[in-house]
Amino acid sequence: MLPFSMRTGALATALALSGMAPVVAGAEEADPLERMNRSIFSFNETVDKYTLKPLAQGYRYITPDIAETAVSNFFHNLRDVNNLANNLFQLKFEGAGKSLARLAFNSTFGLAGFIDVATPMGIERRGEDFGQTLGYWGVPSGPYLVLPFFGPSTVRDGSALIVDVNIDLTNRIDHVPTRNSLYGLLLIDTRSRLLEAEQIVTGDKYLFVRDAYLQRRDYLINDGQVSVQYDEDF
Template sequence: MQRGVLVMAVALAASGCASSGVSSEPNPADPWEGFNRRVFAFNDVLDRYALKPAAQGYRYVTPDPLERGVSNFFDNLGEVRTVFNSLLQGKGANAGNSSMRFLMNTTFGLGGLLDPATHAGFIADEEDFGQTLAAWGVGEGPFVVLPFLGPSTVRDTSALPVDWYTYPLTYVEDDTVRYSLRGLELLDARASLLDQEDLIRGDRYSFIRDAWLQRRRFEVTDGELGDDSFIDDGFDYDEDAFAE
């Protein structure tokens, strides 16, 4: 299960699924490439000098069992969003499984730190409002890189407010607690991707863009990738690489 809308982290995760470089041809999904590259460069500097070192420090001082517990905790919060969007898409079974995951992990999993629901056989595909808009027939629109958030599309960007308000952390009233949890969530997500960055090949921007688009379309179509002539034949999507 993913957690939240940590899009920059998701982009780096996606890049870890490719085994070779991507095509150098212009991608028709990216008509704003000049602008996007400038925002990407800004985000990359921010990550290199702030987020990545912090994530490395977090991983160094955090025992593996605790790190897994933190990831489980934020994954569990994301079940609320999944239930909401599954219902909007008419995916009753997924909504039911996600509801059971949230109830079981919250009650028997120490507030979500443990994941007994998976061991009990309750598995759900994460759904967000961008996927709901796609199910309703809204086109993805051009690829866009958002400051701080990273890769997105026009459709996914328009979905961000709904995703924000269907995530439980939004309703934590204490600012210190809310910001602390958000920071911990970002650190944990970034730390989980440290081992995957060495797999990036060729032009970093193109690789991450094409890999992110490939993965996002996989999520939107529930695993039906389809053809994309702008991804090399060597691109190998491995769903297991995204399992946490």
């Protein structure tokens, strides 16, 4: 289940690593646990440096691009089950319909999701998770929280993982070795897609990732209807 939760952190990290350096109003106030969070962040960075990153580099080196794309498509297809459920929880019936259509087309014509046929058809992914659902219905995020192994989160988003994990199809596989192998592959695939972008980060990486995560979550919960500010360098 670590790889599943990492997907949320990867979204924030990808934004942070894009070099946009978002400025989040009140970010310091949202992080009263900064001292503890920094310690956990440092631990996660050490784990990444000596395990995840080398594995991702090896995966990228030996895996053909077409195979990498197929693996990513497969996991995105599984993720559309969560997207469908959370769109319904938020009464976003258009988004739910698109998630259902993506599942139908990609699971059949896309050969179990290995080929993304829905996106070229104009059926874009409408990503939703239970943390977004809670935020949509007005549940406050609570303090920023860095979870061991899982990465950036908040009290609300961290608690919401319990629901998302129970919806996740991979978690319902009874054969433990198969389930763990899929989670491991998802983790490595997610990490490999961040290898180039991470070189852009400058300054305090903790603050960069924190601010990117908070801004990204606000953007997702409000369906892009937010005012984004950037620092003078950008």
